[in-house]
Amino acid sequence: MTDSQLPPRDEDGATTGPYPEDDDRPVEYETVQTPVLVVGAGAAGARTAISLAEAGHEPLVIGKRDHGDAHTTWAAGGINAALGSLDPEDDWTIHAADTLDEGHFINDPTAVELTTQEMPDRIRELDEWGMGLDRTEDGKVNQRYFGAQSFRRTCFVGDRTGEAMLEALVSKAQGLSIPYRENVMITRLLSDGAAVHGAVGYEMESGEFVLFEADHVVLAAGGYSALYNRHSSRDDENNGDGSVLALEAGASLMDTEFVQFHPTGMVEARYGEEWAGRLVTEAVRGEGGRLYNASGERFMERYSPDQMELDARDVVARAIAREIREGRGTENGGVYLDISHRDDQYVKDRLPKMYERFADLGVDITEEAMEVAPTAHYSMGGVDIDFETGETGIEGLYAVGETVAGVHGANRLGGNSLAETVAIGKLVGEHVAEQVDADGELPATARALAEREFRSLERLGGAGGTERPQELLDDLGDVLWEQAGILRDESSLRTGLRELEALRERTTDLRIEGDRTGRDFEFAIDLSFSLTLAEALLRSALKREESRGAHYRTDYPDVDPDWRRNILVDAGDTGLTLRTRGVPDPSEPVQEAVEEGYELDYHHLE
Template sequence: MTQLPPREEGGTTTGPQASGDDQSVEYETVRTPVLVVGAGAAGARVAIELAEAGVEPLVIGKRDHGDAHTTWAAGGINAALGSLDPADDWTIHAADTLDEGHFINDPTAVELTTREMPDRIHELDEWGMGLDRTEDGRINQRYFGAQSFRRTCFVGDRTGEAMLDALVSKAQELSIPYRENVMVTRLLSDGGAVHGAAGYDMETGEFVLFEADHVVLAAGGYSALYNRHSSRDDENNGDGAVLALEAGASLMDVEFVQFHPTGMVEGRYGDDWAGRLVTEAVRGEGGRLYNADGERFMERYSPDQMELDARDVVARAIAQEVREGRGTENGGVYLDISHREDEYVKDRLPRMHERFAELGVDITEEPMEVAPTAHYSMGGVDIDFETGETGVEGLYAVGETVAGVHGANRLGGNSLAETVAIGKLVGEHVAAQVGDGTELPDTARALAEREFRSLAGLEAADGTDRPRELLDDLGDVLWEHAGILRDAEMLREGLDAVASIRERTEDLRVEGGLTGRDFEFAVDLSFSLTLAEALLRSALEREESRGAHYRTDYPEVDPSWRRNVLVDAGDTGLELRTRGVPEPSEQVQEAIEAGYELDYHHLE
């Protein structure tokens, strides 16, 4: 009977072979001034900035080069260009972001992102992203939910893929070193400083020690913990956030998980498509939602903004329709774009058209069946957005791994924006910190060797419970107890269920060795259990409803809860505290008070 390796505090190691207390284990040692963990848009943009400043980082990813979750972001990326609506500017973009985040966003994070984005869009355009253009050659922009103006730039409905292709191409032009199919399982930290990371090569099964004075976490979020989600099963499982937590950093706002209104319905399209995203671009191009009775039900919930109200509003409306018996037999509603011209749909939504055609649905003629799906995690590592610093010396974080830009609910199109806007700033700061390098401390080496022995023990686990089964059970727990609607009883029951799953890891069975999926899922499980507990405890702590966090026992927004909930790894378990939110700048406050708002009926 083998238990998951204990999640201890950080450390480091080096050398081709480590001798343990009662055994030795071989490993590879790699030295780099900056280790970037995560190869999506955020990690790539940090690495590009480092390389252009004369620092050669090493980027590592869990998948093949260019295969990152960024490619699944379909609908667009926000920047106040004013291509179609000249009145738009960065302050209004910031105001929309704060309003959508219910004013618990980090104002500095929001203002840095929205100010940077026009330059970052033009940069991506120069790097070959291939953004759609208007007839007179300007970068085209579309409506996205809860935005006052058309500011979402796009490449059909494959924007994330086009963006990552451009970033990878630029990184290759700069000859940035990259290592694929490597998983980091622990940062080597003494709680005050980080010295590198320990992990393993997922193709060869070899343990790897990365010596680095600077580590940047860009490893994504945690929405895939839910059993219905828009991520791949092996992505967004909370590893980046938990690596930081265990290294001594704080997490913030992990109770806020965005449930996208339109995921594919399992009963209609099969298990392989359950929860997969139907991009907001469908609604941005005029798609309409209908219940099983043929009613355009958003007229009841949001007559002014309709289908393009905030994602939390639309998701709760769909959940309400289904709960009150007006959903489809598969537990969804209908999303219809068939009133638009066929060629328009094929041009603006090519991927959606192709995907559904393969499933026997012509979206130019008939509706899609959709239901809410876990999509994005607003919470994550607490950082200083001007630097990316986590409070642990040498450790930085960026992208969906962090909290702050999105507050209680993310504005659609802002996720890709954050990756490149903040990624550039973090890269600039880290480059300025790189010196001659320091020798790896013996304590860090010892921690790495202990981690490798733990991983070897995990590989040999010969109990009963398979890791994938426990992850599936954990996904059910979160969907049932920390989903769109929550209350104290549900959350407490969820915590008990997570504790029960953790106990079952004492009888884990891992087949296929270090290169098998069982082992990968066993490592994922360790991260996911910690993150799930933090999520449930944070949701129980926040006794109000705000954005994506809706408590049926506290259904109103409580002004006294305009605070962030922070989570730390204490000596005896997770510890929670709260912190007030600063006010935005005078410029942005003026934009908030001006009360800009989307005029949905431009689409009619």
């Protein structure tokens, strides 16, 4: 297969697309100057901005949606910290060991250890900021079991933890008067491959172009799990934009083949298209929920008799997929998740959002089971960074949160996504604050690049072909689900790459209805990011000839010790290029915790 291309760019780097070039007439745009631009308004972006503000700087945070409406709110079940509220023997080294074990030891050890050491203080901080964490009878922060954790380590606010956490962070940010702009979409970073000078995008409600002049840009724009046609994200989020913005600016991506398939997504045939793949939080299983097939067998007894439903997410997801594939699933293509054996009030208290959601659908989960099946949920891959600083290797460009790779390795430990955002976000914000100097003047080359990008976006808005962007995105989701889903092999991945090229060909005939405030225009930009990230994913999955964590190759079903390496992706002159890098060993205290072999005994819940 020949090297494929990144989205079309002219010789100066602006997007071109298949549309006729206009002359270099003047283009109207707003110019905004800020010392630090934070792209993404979820937990990672908010915590980074808080550190900057506390250091005396005034970052500008921008988001694609309304203020406070970020994907963080969809993280329901909890956030990890080794507090020892219920299990005093737990500590940060065991948390780190669990994280490395779940990540199959290709995590960045520095990232893991920074996160797990930071988290007890970050939980206490969030508590002080009004997160409202659930408490034990004696007033301690309560903690629950989550899959593959050795102890009860997951702090929570019922089953709305992410929502409560973001509310606390937004309130803190507002108290610090951190500027925020909502409904802004970034289409390109202004980078010469060595340094970043800002970013360009447009106001989604007015269609007006905006140039952000900034010597420091922090990407906190989420992951790429929504590339799959069955996923737990909103359709217009987690499409890889943060990672691809960094890649096109000159940074490297890492571990893009690792996408976590959460075991329990809602089944479309049972609950309707609106609910297809929507997450049924792991908190249901953490509170004792049981999985049954259509024959009433509690099938995890066959796959994981010790950890049962609380084994690693990849293990449980593959078990469910196998039950369905071998004909033991429901007629709707799922299995049953049952919490009805627990006391009714307990379920309502611990899982209020799940109770209310299913009640609205005519299902009383205190009396009957839910139908679930695996769903694409989280991307372990992303931008390769130095975790002590957030630096990407491009001067002035940083990344944090699900936009980056390293903390989670080959599979994410449940409850660690929220943890990473605040633990690393605080550290990155503190480091960037030390780098901020007087505002520099925007180089003429960067302004010229911005104006070429704006003219390119104008041409995109006038596309009059036959292919609608949403249909192409839907087809891309089908390709990834079928060819690079829970089970993969060389044949399926090569088929996926061929089908991806066919989709790229179809983009030469795009049709954009409406103006720049419409969804067609937004989806067309999403499509450019998504196609690039999908290629990185497929090519990395093809290169990794083993099975590890969430990456399961049926033609290479075993873990290969020689593949304890990360795959990095760069934007070469003729397309994406791949290379590998070895993984350092953890510190001695964490290695000792790994060797101790701590493990959850599920039957404590019985």
